[in-house]
Amino acid sequence: MFWRGVLGYLPVNIVQGVVGLLTIVLFTRVLDPAQYGVYALAFSVFSLVQTGLLTWTEAAMARFLATRSEDGRIADHFATLYRLWLGAALAVPVVGGAVLAFAPLNGPLRIALAAGFAAVLVNSLVKLAQERRRAAGEVSGAAMLSMVQTAGGFALGLGFALAGLGGAAPLLGIGIVSLACVAVVLSRELKFMTGGRFDKALARTYFTYGAPVALSLILALVLASTDRLLLATFLDEATVGVYHAGYSLGSRTLDVVFIWLGMAGGPALIQALERGGQPALEDAAREQAGVIVLLTLPAAVGLALVARPLADLMVGEAMREQASHVTPWIAASGWLSGVTTYYLLQAFTLARRTSLLIVSMSAPALANVALNLVLIPRLGLDGALIATTVSYGLGAVAAWALGRRACPLPIPWAVLAKAAGASLAMAACVALLPAPGGLLELVLKASVGAAVYGALVLGLDVAGLRGKLSLILRRKAQAA
Incomplete structure (x- = not known):
C-alpha cells in the first residue's frame, strides 16, 4: 500500500510543490511586505481555528475507517462522525464573531481574518472527504480532490490579489474553491451513513482519540x-x-x-x-x-x-x-x-x-x-x-x-x-x-x-x- 500511495500521490505533490513555489514567487511580488504579513497572520489564525475546533473529527475519520470496515459498522462510523462535526462546526462563527468584534485589529487584517473564518468550515468538509479516500486506499480520488483544491485556490487567490484585495486574497481563494469541492463531493460522502445511527460509545472513542x-x-x-x-x-x-x-x-x-x-x-x-x-x-x-x-x-x-x-x-x-x-x-x-x-x-x-x-x-x-x-x-x-x-x-x-x-x-x-x-x-x-x-x-x-x-x-x-x-x-x- 505504501508504494502504491507513493506513486499515486506523486502528481499531487508536484502540483503542491509548483503551487507552493508560485505562491512565494507571485504573492511576494503582487503584495507588499505589509500585505504579505497580513496574509501570514490571517492564515495562522485560520489554521488554529480549524485545528482547534474541527481537526479532531478529521483525525478520527482517518484512524478508524479501517477498524469500522473490519467490524462492519461503516454507516454508524459516518453517522456519528458527521453529527460530531456539525456540533463542533457551530462554534466557528461564535469564535470568529468574537475575534472580529473585540480584538484590536486594523482594517486589512480584519478583512483577511473574516475571509479565513468563512473558509474554515468548507475547508474542513473537504478534508474529511480527503481523509476518507486516503484511509480507504482511493488514491486517485484523494489525489484529484487535493489537486483541484490546491491549484484552484491558488489561481483564484492570485486573481483576487491582482484585483487589489490585499492579504485577504489567498484566503478568499481557498474558501471559494473549497466550497465548490464540497458541492461536488459531499452528497457521495453522506451516502456512506445510509442506515447508520449516532453511537454514543463511538462518539466517546472518537473524541477521546481525536481531541x-x-x-x-x-x-x-x-x-x-x-x-x-x-x-x-x-x-x-x-x-x-x-x-x-x-x-x-x-x-x-x-x-x-x-x-x-x-x-x-x-x-x-x-x-x-x-x-x-x-x-x-x-x-x-x-x-x-x-x-x-x-x-x-x-x-x-x-x-x-x-x-x-x-x-x-x-x-x-x-x-x-x-x-x-x-x-x-x-x-x-x-x-x-x-x-x-x-x-x-x-x-x-x-x-x-x-x-x-x-x-x-x-x-x-x-x-x-x-x-x-x-x-x-x-x-x-x-x-x-x-x-x-x-x-x-x-x-x-x-x-x-x-x-x-x-x-x-x-x-x-x-x-x-x-x-x-x-x-x-x-x-x-x-x-x-x-x-x-x-x-x-x-x-x-x-x-x-x-x-x-x-x-x-x-x-x-x-x-x-x-x-x-x-x-x-x-x-x-x-x-x-
Missing part, C-alpha cells in the same frame, strides 16, 4: 506561528512578511516531500498494524523511515546551500535579501519538524495513545514561546530563527523518547549516518563551485549536489535503494 490529536496540532501551530505573532508585536508586519517569505521558501520546499510520503505512509502503517500486528508494522515503518531520511535529509542540506540564488528567483526584491538569510535556518527546523510529524508522532496515533501527543508537543511549544519572548527583543529576526530551530530539535527528542513508551518505531540509524555522510560530501563539493548568482548558480549547485549525493547512496545501495528504484520503474511500466 488530543487536535490539541497537539494546536501546540504544533503555536510552535510554527508564535514567531510571526511576536515579530508583529515587537517589530512590525513588514518584518512578519519578510520572515514568512523566507520561512515559506524553506518549509514548503521540504513539506512537498514530507506530505507526499506522509499521505502514503500514514494509511499504510495503520493497515499494517490492523492486519499484521506489531511485526508487520515494524517492517513497514523501517522501510518508510529509511525512504524519508534518504529523500529529505539531502533536500534540507541542499536547500540551505542554494538559499541565496533561490531567493533571487523566488522572492520579490523588497524581501529577497532577508528571506535568503531566513531559509537555511528553516531548512534545519523544517527537516526536524517533518521527521517528527510524519514519522515519530505516528507512534501515538497507531497506539491510540493520543494523550501523549499533547505531552510530546507541549515541551517544544512552551520552549518556543519562552525563547521568542527572550530572543526577539534582543536579536530581532535572528532571535525568532534561533528559537524556532532549537524548539523543533527539542520536539524531535521528546517525540522519540515518549514514542518508545507508546508504540516503538524503528530508527534507521545506519541509513541516517550514511545519508548524513553523503550530504556532507555533497555540501563540500557544492561549496567549491563558483557563485555567479541567479538561475545559473541555482542550476549548477542543485545539479552537482544531486549528482554527488545520488551517486554515493546508489553506489552504497543505502537501504536497498537500487531494489526500490527497480520496483518503482517496473510498476510504472506495468501501469503504462
